[in-house]
Amino acid sequence: MLAAWRTVAQRRQCPRAPALLAAARHLASQTAAASTQSASVAAEVPSSSSGSEPSARLLSSSQQPEERMDFPGGSVPFTAAMSFLGGTFSPRAPLPCYRTIDSAGLAIADADIPHELDQETAVKMYKTMVTLQTVDVIFYEAQRQGRFSFYMTSSGEEATAIGSAAALTNDDVIFSQYREQGVIMYRGFSVQDMAHQCFGNIHEQGKGRQMPIHYGSKALNFHTISSTLATQLPHAVGAAYALKLQKRNACAVAYFGEGAASEGDFHAALNFAATLKAPVVFICRNNGWAISTPATDQYRGDGIAGRGPGYGMASLRVDGGDARAVYNATAAARKIAVEQQVPVLVEAMSYRSGHHSTSDDSSRYRAAEEMRQWRARDPVARFQRWLVDQGWWSDAQDTSARQEARRDVIKALETAQKAPKPPLSAMFEDVYARMPWHLEKQQAEVFAHVRTHPDACPADIPVK
């Protein structure tokens, strides 16, 4: 990863080369210090101009062994200079954003591609994106029509979800937040499964327990979605710890947004994952907005990836709209996590093109121009362009794929809507592994009540 940054920085096409070089050197000195076992804190002399070498004062102090101290918290060099780092004092250059395809969909020459996409995977990725876009549009409309209570789209983030999902194995356990339906779809959750869940009918394995979009599948190793923000982060660390003790060739993956990263659970999970050496990949979808809160109000540091090194964790920022880059970033992160048994942080930069949910109207707090600009960088269109350039896709295939997706989605909705709801008896099941007697008693009371007051229970809801 570090080598990748250096290469990027050295490329003459890149106008930010000097700043990137400084960042690369800075990180190199940190990594070198960190590799001496204990976490080390590098006191630094500020460099006001980009690309300058560390000052001679610091170099001389580090060459005199008696000028260091091994505190319990880490080995640190001393300096006679007092210099603040961060905030308004010598702000660090932001971590650069790795990409392999530009905004128009043209491949960037000489990009690092340690994990090349084969045709089969790439086409599967794209077709899933097409289906996802179709589902998002039609299900959103279905909610507006009152067919179910709630929906969340993932417009603008299709590449983040699907690009990352494609780089994982089915043994990797996924903990998501709520805007990663592309991940479960890539793994095999069908449009029909999604529709059943949104209607909470008798066919969905959730037995009508959860709000729409709270998908889950044990078979697909996708943990049922929980509304509480960021709680999935420590869960993923715990699951990774279990995988570690079980000596499995697998990792846990946790998805979350930049807003959720403000929760205390984020700090606890990342800090703890590093101390536990848990094989977990944290994937942040930085889409710029947490309902109406822009990222500029969410944090002042260098996004989410900028926090990773502070926890002693390998971190990478990637263009979340570039499916090929996300694929590579995730594959590389997974390799580090599983082979070295350590956590890794990936921040995918993108944009939430849609509203937060069907309960939101983002035009009330966002500029139409901003939204228009981002729609023009649609990740699906970018990947399509690249796919066509490889000779792996055509306009005719696109038209027919979209028509087929539309047919499937509409049919799935109709089928799901007509299916019966779960029976009343399902209400008391699964509170515990085995129903305790006090719930059996309550269930019997409910049944007795319904028998003597048949209009208490709607006619289309079976009792048992």
Place this chain on the structure above:
Amino acid sequence: MQRLGALLRRSQGDAVLAPQLLRTYSTMQMTIRDALNSAMDEEMARDETVFVMGEEVAEYQGAYKITRGLLQKYGPKRVRDTPITEAGFTGIGVGAAFQGLRPIVEFMTFNFSMQAMDQIINSAAKHHYMSSGAITCPIVFRGANGAAAGVAAQHSQCFAAWYSSVPGLKVLAPYDAEDTRGLLKASIRDPDPVVFLENEILYGESFPVDQAVLDKDFVLPIGKAKVMRSGTDVTLIGFGKMVGYNLKAAELLEQEGISCEVVNLRSLKPLDREGIAQSIRKTHRVVSVEEGWPQCGIGSEIVSIAVEECFDDLDAPPERVTGAEVPMPYAANLEAAALPTTDHILAAVKRVMGK
């Protein structure tokens, strides 16, 4: 007598008979600390997926030395010291349980579990239901609950009422060493998340245990109360430390000709409603005793059971003895005044007896 026998058999399963009646072969005394330690040790030896985590549990041998020796025996992968983040290590324990391990998460005291409340309730308790059984969470949360001595407001709260109202959790509160061993082992083997409420004051106290209790497969049924002492005039209901107070009060009252039945709840969720009702229907009077605050406390539920299910059998209104409705003060005299004493129990019993 027949009803008593039926009560005993029903309330204890086939494990151990009431110490009151059959104490002839008590060969050993065991502290609560050792009961907890031995229970965890045996379960960790039996099942390699069981592991312990919490602050100070490993190198320090436990803040209250409950996990003494476990690090040395099982190594740092199975006895883990955690950074100071209850929300964090609870979430991690929950995630590990989701993935097939059986964590025992120690809270230094349950006061600190408030930091982790969301993980315990929204994640551990509810996920089995929310996922329709796809996800299980076989986790045990254990630690000191309720008042200690001189640790004041933020270290003395009783969480029995809060946790026992949550569907999806099992909540246990042992009193003696037999309870502690049997219920903790049952909790660790249980597929559901369990909140295990201990009492710091009792950690060093010794109780008689017999061979059956010392067996490495000794488990007690979850959801069953135990009649510690049978009586005919009034039922005294409590859990944890208050069971000891009730037993003491019963001895004193016997000298005044009042026969008390002392019920040890053992399980707060599921609550042994039928066992409680049976005792109240037998004695016709009930006094609930707890350390926690009165509003919406365990006593409120006991009184509801008495009124809803035993109304026609009651000879007097049910009574509650609870802690004072104040954050726990520090000064020794104030702390003592804020907690129930045997005198309070005696007074309540005499009121229901009309004396």
